[in-house]
Amino acid sequence: MQIRKTAEGICLTGDDLPDLEQTLECGQCFRWKKQENGGYTGIVKGYFCRISQEKNRKKLLFHDVDEADFDALWRGYFDLDFDYGAVLQHFSSLHPVLAEAAEFAGGFRILRQDPWETLVSFIFSQNNNIPRIRGIIDRLCACFGEKVPGGYAFPGPETLSLLTEEDLAPLRCGFRAAYLCSASRLVASGKVNLEELASLPAEQAREQLMLIRGVGPKVAECALLYGFHRLECFPMDVWMKRVMAKLFPGKDSSFFGEYAGIAQQVLFHYGRMHPEILC
DNA sequence: GCCCAGGTATAAA
């Protein structure tokens, strides 16, 4: 990966760059918007960014970003300094279907998202579909987030903890409003401490998150994987149970080791596009 | 209209 500053922004070239569509539309994040030219715009930690990508995935341009911002935020956010190729190569040796999946979803990266934003996003995700999750989060930011250049920041737990379920009615998030209230109050009060939780063993971190009403094992696992970058975590829904039973009978997620979450996402993404892997 | 969505809380078996 080469990184250079150009008049337009920061330009990345190489054979090991993330694929924006795979990474930003796989269901790990919900705020990036595809542009007509195939690029994406999004707001992370209150900072707006526009990114474009050439079809062959050999070049990525972060528009109007300087080196300092790139190193401080975007480089880490896209996890650019981790060798996904090596992990995928290892997974490819485990099962031919996993090799196909790794080939298919090789440009996928696990983002380093904000823990609070990720937790809330997956609270909204339960019994819900991705377009509607996006809509709810859009409305949450527009209603309660701080105005920043390009849109709205994601509102913090302190802001949201002051709101009632009634206040959240404009989100049209249904029964999840009560869950958001529980989350924001527990986090704002420090009863669930997201900073401390980050360094806990996964089992204890899960327990802490599940103190929040509406956070069960699946939401907690997604929050840990996508919001705390705990790559050993492996969200196990009904679909993934079927995939595991078919491809890796008798094994559980520990079979994949410390990067199980990457295997999970690759299998999940590939499986949605090619459900015949279960035939 | 109908089915269902990256689930969870609750009650019942």
Added chain:
DNA sequence: TTTATACATGGG
């Protein structure tokens, strides 16, 4: 401990 159902909403 395991299994069934309601839950609010709206995309397809």
